[in-house]
Each structure stands twice: as C-alpha cells, then as structure tokens.
Amino acid sequence: MPILWAAIALFLLLLLQRWIHAHLHGVSLLLTGRPEWAIYLYAIVLFPGVLLHELSHWLAATMLGVRTGGMSLWPRRQPDGTLQLGYVEYYKGRSLGAIRESLIGGAPLVAGTAVILIIGIRVFAVTDLAAAVRTGDADILARAMADLMATPYILLWIYLIFAVSNAMLPSRSDRHAWPAFLVIAAVVSAALFFLGRAMPVSQDRLAGMLAQPAALIFGYLGIALSIAIAVDVVFMLAIALLESILSRLRGMSVVYDRSGAANEEGAV
Numbered sequence: 001m002p003i004l005w006a007a008i009a010l011f012l013l014l015l016l017q018r019w020i021h022a023h024l025h026g027v028s029l030l031l032t033g034r035p036e037w038a039i040y041l042y043a044i045v046l047f048p049g050v051l052l053h054e055l056s057h058w059l060a061a062t063m064l065g066v067r068t069g070g071m072s073l074w075p076r077r078q079p080d081g082t083l084q085l086g087y088v089e090y091y092k093g094r095s096l097g098a099i100r101e102s103l104i105g106g107a108p109l110v111a112g113t114a115v116i117l118i119i120g121i122r123v124f125a126v127t128d129l130a131a132a133v134r135t136g137d138a139d140i141l142a143r144a145m146a147d148l149m150a151t152p153y154i155l156l157w158i159y160l161i162f163a164v165s166n167a168m169l170p171s172r173s174d175r176h177a178w179p180a181f182l183v184i185a186a187v188v189s190a191a192l193f194f195l196g197r198a199m200p201v202s203q204d205r206l207a208g209m210l211a212q213p214a215a216l217i218f219g220y221l222g223i224a225l226s227i228a229i230a231v232d233v234v235f236m237l238a239i240a241l242l243e244s245i246l247s248r249l250r251g252m253s254v255v256y257d258r259s260g261a262a263n264e265e266g267a268v
Contacts, residue, residue, distance in 0.1 A: 023243055026254035027239055069091065
C-alpha cells in the first residue's frame, strides 16, 4: 500500500507540476509583458527549490567521488522551447556507472522529500492533523486546523514547500541512467529471490524482512508527496485566478504549446 500510495501521488504531482510550470510562466509573461523578463521572474519564484535541486546534485556527486565542474542557477531556454532553470556539471567517465549516475540524478527527489517532511512534521504537525481526521470528531479537527493556521510564518513555509516540490522531481537529463539502473535492480531482485529459495529462511520471512524498510521509505515519500499536492492545489487556484485577472486587465491571453511554453496573444 505505501508503494501504491507513493506511485499515485508521484503521478498526480507530475501532472500538477506540468500545469504549474506552464501557467506560472504565463502569469510572469502577463506581468512583465516581455518574454526575457518573464523567464527571470518565473525562475525567481522557484529559486529556493532550484537551489536545493542543484546543490543536491553537487553534494551527491561529491559524496560518490564524482568530479564536478561548474554549477549555474541562471535560467535559459532550451532548443525545444522548454526552460532550464539550472544545472550542475559532472564528469561521466567510464567508471561512473548507472548506479552512481542514477543516485546523482535522484538526489533532488530525496532532498526535496526530506525538506517537505521536516516542514510538514516539525512545523505544521501534520501527524497531529492526520490523527484528528481519524477521530472523526469535528471539534478535535477544528482545533487541529486552528493550530495549523496559527503556525508562525505560515505563508513563508507554504511557499517553501511549493518552491521545493516544483523543482525536486528529476529532469529528463537526471533520468538518463534510470533504465540501466532498473535493469540492475531487477537482476538484484531476481538474485535475492533465488537466494531465498536456496536458503533455509522461508520466502515469506525474507519478503517480510525486505518489505518493512521498503514500506517505511515509500510511506514517508507518500506523505511528502501528499503534502506537496495539497499545497500545489492551493497555488493552482491562486495562479489560475491571477492569470484570469491579468488577462482581463491587459486585454491579452496566454497560449500554451505542447512543450508548456507560454506566448501572449491579443484578446478577441
């Protein structure tokens, strides 16, 4: 169940992130009126998440003994029309391997999950809120919601979750080595399966030993992704409302192509 929960939440977050990136860029374009300025405004809004993303790549590469090069937090448009908000250079020699490259590529997801969990549990006490929901008592739930809304600097913490969650998912280049990594993982899983059959330890016991840490990991991932989804839904409503207001004020609308790029168009 934790794996299924995390998988569904990840799929939903991917859909929400695609919409948010496109329309956040569209709002930036309506505010500035210039494509170049819109890119910078869009990047500034997501800067905390982009910074964490690139630092996670750099730290993972350094810890794994991979030599790094330059790092950039300056946005730039790619040839396919998409925007690259930052990058870290590391050297892909023959000794790098799919495992280390996959760990480097997945580092932002791990770091982002950790940050969201820390904010959610330590700042917003979402575990207390979840316990209140399970009681089914309206008074207890109302008190828990009141405590949540009374959190100091609540808007700042919500913004940080938004920025981190919309920059933590691996990019296309981050997923470059994942197919090879999945092949390796499948081979290791098959080896463990046959090892379990050859050992006196029962397969059910071996499966239980492996399932417990997996359930813990995916359970925490599911919690973090669910928090990110809840925050993203709130921001989606705000972005949609702001885009509608700006479109009416400026007499312009934003047209989105398949890549998610935004372009202004005169309103009819």
